[in-house]
Structures are given as structure tokens and as C-alpha cells.
Amino acid sequence: MYPFTYVRATALADVTQRLKADPDAKLLAGGMTLLPTMKMRLAAPSQLIDIGRLTDLTGVSAEGDGLTIGAATRHAEVAAHATVQSVIPALAALAQGIGDPQVRARGTLGGSVANSDPAADYPAAVLGLDATVITDRRSIPAGEFFKGLFTTALATDEVIRAIRFTRPVRAAYAKFAQPASGYAMAGVMVAELATGIRVAVTGAGPCVFRWTDAEAALTRHFSSESIDALSLNPSGLNADLHADAAYRAQLVKVMAAQAVARLTGTAR
Ligand SMILES: Cc1cc2nc3c(=O)[nH]c(=O)nc-3n(C[C@H](O)[C@H](O)[C@H](O)COP(=O)(O)OP(=O)(O)OC[C@H]3O[C@@H](n4cnc5c(N)ncnc54)[C@H](O)[C@@H]3O)c2cc1C
Numbered sequence: 689m690y691p692f693t694y695v696r697a698t699a700l701a702d703v704t705q706r707l708k709a710d711p712d713a714k715l716l717a718g719g720m721t722l723l724p725t726m727k728m729r730l731a732a733p734s735q736l737i738d739i740g741r742l743t744d745l746t747g748v749s750a751e752g753d754g755l756t757i758g759a760a761t762r763h764a765e766v767a768a769h770a771t772v773q774s775v776i777p778a779l780a781a782l783a784q785g786i787g788d789p790q791v792r793a794r795g796t797l798g799g800s801v802a803n804s805d806p807a808a809d810y811p812a813a814v815l816g817l818d819a820t821v822i823t824d825r826r827s828i829p830a831g832e833f834f835k836g837l838f839t840t841a842l843a844t845d846e847v848i849r850a851i852r853f854t855r856p857v858r859a860a861y862a863k864f865a866q867p868a869s870g871y872a873m874a875g876v877m878v879a880e881l882a883t884g885i886r887v888a889v890t891g892a893g894p895c896v897f898r899w900t901d902a903e904a905a906l907t908r909h910f911s912s913e914s915i916d917a918l919s920l921n922p923s924g925l926n927a928d929l930h931a932d933a934a935y936r937a938q939l940v941k942v943m944a945a946q947a948v949a950r951l952t953g954t955a956r
Pocket residue numbers: 714715716717718719720721722723739759760763785786787788791794795796797798799800802803807808809810842846847848849869870871872
């Protein structure tokens with residue numbers, strides 16, 4: 689690790705001031721990605737601004753027909769929260785499937801979304817449920833937030849405060865997890881929203897994306913068989929030691945069909 693200073697933030701205003709004053713400062717949420725990256729000397733922030741205990745950024749609140757979840761809310765809290773379980777059970781289940789108990793006890797919603805890891809689970813929920821990312825200066829619709837591999841619409845000094853989710857008519861998430869880490873080799877959120885069907889895919893491409901052919905097919909007929917009849921072009925999908933692009937394309941299909949089967953009550 690390179691040397692750095694550490695400060696525990698006490699207010700959001702303090703965080704934004706520090707980020708503006710020091711372009712090499714970084715927010716520290718649960719440290720689940722940032723600290724290993726620093727240990728490997730892939731990141732060398734001058735200052736870590738710990739937002740993990742900022743009460744402004746934590747907790748779940750039910751608002752109208754949806755939920756707002758603070759950016760520093762840990763995965764374990766989202767998974768166990770009665771309101772999340774009742775309003776968007778698919779989101780609670782997704783959080784429960786992240787990593788292992790240690791990762792869920794430290795990792796945060798905001799850290800996961802800000803990082804835009806191609807294999808992270810939350811981006812599939814944010815895009816699939818058409819959520820809104822609320823920062824210290826604006827609201828960003830999910831469709832405009834994820835820009836590419838580890839890249840988002842956030843400015844370098846921008847802080848995610850919370851994410852607002854609207855209650856779907858129904859939604860389910862299925863993932864094929866990499867067995868050592870739990871990260872998605874392919875994860876698919878299928879959601880029926882008031883505005884239509886969404887199918888968001890993580891783990892397969894450089895960042896989360898919508899599978900629009902599947903959305904159209906499910907709009908015509910909402911069944912796993914509609915997914916079976918499709919094929920996803922593997923060109924541009926991820927290939928690594930765990931799976932090549934063609935295998936991932938097939939996994940996406942299988943996970944999408946599984947998610948639909950859960951919603952239609954048919955076995956898969
Ligand atoms: C062993 C292991 C297994 C894992 N398995 C999975 C898995 O199965 N599925 C999955 O989805 N994830 C998995 N993760 C990732 C984990 O869930 C964390 O969400 C992720 O690592 C981000 O960690 P964090 O929240 O602690 O953020 P940090 O590591 O503290 O921060 C990550 C980045 O986000 C920035 N950041 C943090 N908060 C904010 C904010 N509010 N606004 C703007 N920027 C911010 C930080 O500056 C940093 O650049 C795994 C991680 C580990 C170590």
C-alpha cells in the first residue's frame with residue numbers, strides 16, 4: 689500500500705468539501721473493493737474519506753410506491769430488511785446472494801453501484817428495476833448511469849446519497865455465481881414494471897446491459913419458452929478463465945428463463 693491519510697466524515701457537506709479540495713481523495717464505504725485495490729497498488733488515493741457511519745447515507749425508507757435506500761447501507765441490512773422484503777422481495781434476495789457473510793456485512797449499495805464491476809449484482813437491480821441514483825447534486829436515471837467497465841456517469845467528486853426503487857408489478861433475479869467469490873458469471877433481473885418489461889444482465893458484458901430482444905419476447909408472451917426461443921449474440925461478451933463468451937451467452941439465457949419461471953410458478 690502507498691501512504692494515505694484517513695478521515696471519518698461526520699456530515700455530507702464535509703465530504704463534498706474534502707473531495708473538492710483534494711482530487712486524489714477517495715470515498716471509503718465498506719472498503720470491500722477499494723482496500724484490496726490499494727493493497728495491490730492499483731489505486732493510490734491521497735486520502736480516504738470514510739462515509740460508512742454517515743447516518744444521512746444509511747437506512748431504508750418506504751416512500752410512496754417504492755423504497756429509498758441510503759448509499760452506505762450494507763448488503764446484509766438490505767437482505768434482512770422487512771420493508772425491502774415486502775416491497776421488492778427480489779432486491780432483498782439479490783442482496784442475500786452477494787458474496788459471503790463477511791462481504792455482506794461490510795459491502796454497501798453505493799459502493800457496488802459506483803464501482804460498476806461487470807460481475808456485480810446490484811447494477812442488474814438498478815437497471816432492471818429502472819431505479820434512480822440520487823447524488824449530492826442530481827438524480828440520474830439508471831439508463832444513464834452505467835457507462836462501461838468500472839465507469840459510471842458520476843463526476844470524480846460526486847457522492848451517491850441513495851438509490852430510489854419503484855415497486856415492480858413482479859420481479860425476480862437469477863444468477864449463476866462464480867463459486868469462489870459469488871460474483872455473477874451471469875445474472876439476470878427480469879422485472880415487470882408499470883412501464884413495461886425489463887431484462888437487465890450482469891456478469892456477461894463489460895457492464896450491466898438490457899437484453900431488449902428478451903424484453904420484446906416477454907412482452908409478447910411472458911413465459912420461459914419465449915426466452916428458450918431466443919439466442920444472445922456472444923460478440924462483445926466477457927471471456928475469461930471461468931467462461932468464454934459463447935458459454936456466458938448461453939448462461940444468460942438459462943438465468944433469464946429461470947427468473948421468468950420463478951415469476952410464472954413453473955419449475956426450471
Ligand atoms: C470476496 C468478495 C466477494 C464479493 N462477491 C460479490 C458478489 O457476489 N456480488 C456482488 O455484487 N459483489 C460482490 N463483491 C463486492 C462487494 O459486494 C462490494 O459491494 C463492492 O466490493 C463495493 O464495496 P464497498 O461497498 O465496500 O465500497 P468501497 O470498496 O469502499 O468503494 C468502492 C468504490 O466506490 C466508491 N464509493 C463508495 N461509496 C460511494 C458513494 N456513496 N458515492 C460515490 N462513490 C462511492 C469508492 O470511492 C470506491 O471507488 C465481493 C467482494 C469481495 C471482496
